Amino acid sequence: MTAKIAYDEVEAGTELPAQTFPVTRATLVRYAGASGDFNPIHWNEKFAREVGLPDVIAHGMFTMAEAIRVVTDWAGDPAAVVEYGVRFTKPVVVPNDDEGAVIEVSAKVAAKLDDGRVRVDLTATSAGQKVLGMSRAVVKLA
Amino acid sequence: MALDQSFVGRTYPPTAPYEVGREKIREFAEAIGDANPAYTDQEAAKALGHPDVVAPPTFVFAITFKAAGQVVEDPQLGLDYSRVVHGDQKFAYTRPVRAGDRLSVTSTIEAIKSLAGNDILDIRGEVHDESGEHVVTAWTKLVARAPEEA
Structure with missing residues (x-):
């Protein structure tokens, strides 16, 4: 394991470079195939509305995968x-x-650990709404 | 109907090994749009000290969630899967998942709660490689929403 950021270079409050990730219906179809999660709420609008959703929604695990890229790109x-x-x-949505x-x-x-x-x-938002809560990573630096 | 509390602590048999392929990791990395070379280029992965390409942090969910199917579909537990949403997800890694791994998952029901008619199920999946070494633990919280009043 060889992170490119040194522990001594960061302090509580250090900001990581923010990123934005676009997601279209095509993205979701591709993620469904790669992850094996074919739940129709992620590609079938009619089905999504029938179960009370406003429209097709992204896989939660897709959002989780995108969010951590801010950390993995930073750490290398x-x-x-x-x-x-x-x-x-x-x-x-x-x-x-x-x-x-x-x-x-x-x-x-947020904190330096041992x-x-x-x-x-x-922090992950979409259309002004917070889409992830309690979103935390522990990262081992160089 | 609330789920049976006596299922708390129940551990299901380990799954048959899932073999992690380089091309499956590549497919997953492309699906999340992540061009980190550690996922696709063996030399780049080796330069970071890994024996082969590694998988993105959330890749293993596909394996642990399939394993959790033993719990979710356990007819004795009686979870209504059509009403289930994913509440929380957490991973703790001993090492990254990498190409060539043969991974087996042991799922345990950690907690069952009932809140405002919703059933909340916490499942822990312990992932080990072929030599029995721990790779990652995945915690998945599933929430079965209360049925609407007819």
Whole structure:
């Protein structure tokens, strides 16, 4: 494991470079295939509405996968992430148009832990709504 | 109807090994749009100290969730899966999942709660490789929403 960020270079409050991730219906179909999650709420508008959703929604695990990219891109080595957890608070609604939705992710070092590790808190929003809660990673730095 | 509390602590048999393929990792990385070379380029992964390409942090969910199917579909537990949503997800890694791993999952029901008519089920999946070494633990909280009044 070889993170490119040194523990001594960061402090509580250090912000990671924020990123935005577009998501369209095509993205969701592709993620369904790659992940094996074919729940129709992620691709079938009629079905989604029948179960009370406003429209097709992104897989929660897709949003979780995008959010941690802010940390893995920062740390360089994905194996630097030793813990990662989220709460799925609101769905990412994905309309059937060329634009789809956007997930905006920011993150900052919340605390320095022992053994070269830091806790990073993530914030993920879409259409102004917080889509992940309690979103935290423990990251082992160099 | 509330789920039977006596299922708390129940552990299901380990799953048959899932073999992690390089191309499956590539497919997953492309699906999340992540161009990190550690997922697709063996040399880049080796430069980071890994014996082969590694999987993105959430990749293992596909394996642990399939394993959790033993719990979710246990007719004795009687969970109404058509009403289930994913509440929380957490992973703790001993090492990253990598190509060539043969992973087996042991699922345990950690908690069952009933809140405002919703059934809340916490499942822990312990993932081990072929040599029995721990790779990652996945905690999945599922919420079965209360049926609407007819």
